[in-house]
Amino acid sequence: MCPSPTVAHPPHTTTNKPNNTPTNRTTGLLHFTNTDLTAGADAARGVGALRFSDEDGTSYSRGTAFNPRGVSHAYFGNGHDVPADAEVPLAAVRQAIAELLTTGGTRPTGFEWTEAEA
Template identity: 40%
Template sequence: MTHNRVQAYYHVQHAAEPSVIRTPEDVDALIDVLATGDEFENSAILHSSERELLPSGFPDHEFRVGADGKRQVGVLSFMDEKNYVSLGSSASNGGEVTYFVAENPTDFPDTAEIPLALVRQAAKEFLSSGGQRPTCAQWQEPEIW
C-alpha cells in the first residue's frame, strides 16, 4: 500500500480544500474528470506532500496535467528550478493550445500535446516517485514561460 499523497487543484473550491490523490486509481479518476468534464476545467495543478516546502510555506514544485478527452491527448508541465513542458511527436505549426485550471487559461506550445495514456502514466509516476519529474515522458524547455 502506498503512502504517497498529492494535492490536486482543478476546481474553484479546491483553493480552500484540494483534492487528495493517494493511489493509481485516484490518478485515473482525476484524468477521467479532466478529460470528460467542463472544457474550462481540463487541467490540474499537483503538489506532492513528500517534497519540502519553501521557507515561504509554498511548495517547491508544480506538476500540471491537462486532458482533452475528445482528441485523446493532453499536456504536462513541471516546474521547480526550471520550467518544462511535455514534448509530443507531432510537428509544430508554431501555434499554441490552451488548457484551463478552474477557468484560468494556460497556453502550451502545440508540440506539448502527448497521448492521454502517457499523461496518465506520467501522473502515476509523479505520485509514486514522491513528486519527481516523470521520466516516462520527453520534455522541452518552453521559449516563453
Template identity: 40%
Template sequence: MLDHPHHELRQGHPQPASGPLGLRMKNAHGQFNEHVSPRLRQISNAVSVSWGDRTTPEDGWKVTHYSIQAYYREEHSCEPSVVRTSEDVDALIDDLATGPEFENLAVLHSSEREALPSGFPDHEFMVGADGRRQVGVLSFVAEKNFVSLGSSVSEGGTVTYFVSENPTEFPATAEIPLAVVRQAAQEFLSSGGQRPTCVQWQEPEVW
C-alpha cells in the first residue's frame, strides 16, 4: 500500500503544517519548533532518510510507474506505506475514512518529484477523510500553501484531522465531498505529484 509525512521546504518558502493552525514543523534554520511532538520528529527524520535512499525499482515496475509515500500511522515513522496503483489509492482513502478517528489524515509525497538539497521532498500533499460525514480535506504545499475550497459558507471556524494522533487544523471551508478527495488523490498519483486540478483551492491567510 503506501508511504510518508512532514519535512522542510525550500528556504524562504512556507513550511508544511503539522499542528494547530499556523504552526509548522521546523523553523527557517531547519530546527524543530517547540510544539512538535517526539513522534512527529521521528517521522520527519524518517522522511529525509527514505527520500534520500530512493532507488530504481527492480520488482517489475517500470521506471515511469509513479508511486507515493504516505504516513498516517505511528508505524509509518519506521516503514512508510507505498501507493503505486489506483487500487492502492482507494485502499488508502478507505483506510482513513473507516479507521481510527485519530488516524484520518495522511501526508503524501510523490517519488517523481526532485528532493531538496537537504534530502527532504520539495512538496507535501495532505489528505484527510471523515467517513462518518462523507467529507474530507486537502492541502498542497510547495512554493505556496493551498487548502481545498468547499461549498461551505461558514465564516471562520476550523476542523481538525489527525496524523498518527497529532492534530492538524484546517479552515472549515476546506471540507469537500469525500468522492472529490478520492479523485484528487488519484490525480496526485497519476500526475507524478502535481497539485490536483479537479479541486478548487484557496490560500488561507493563516495556516
C-alpha cells in the first residue's frame, strides 16, 4: 500500500483528478509519510542533485562526474552540502520527482544512489 501524502499547507489544498492526490496550490509541495526527497538544481550547468530519506536511511544521487568545488544547494536560505559526485542531469531530477509522485513516495529508480555517511 502506498503511503498517504499530507499537504504542506492545508488551507490551500486542492485535489487533482484522476488520482485524488492532494497538492498545495501555493507551493506544490507534497509530503509522504516517512519519505523525503530534496532536489537541488544548477540550471546554468544543467545538473542537479537529489537526497532521499525514508525509514531505511538517507541516500544521495550518484552522477558520473566529480565536482572538485563541492556541491551545495540553498534550502530556505541555508546551504546544504551533498557529495561531490551527486550531480545528475536535470532531466533525471525531473524524472525522479515525477516517479516519486506516481509511486506514492518510493525511492526513484533510474540511477545509482549512495548511502549517506553517518
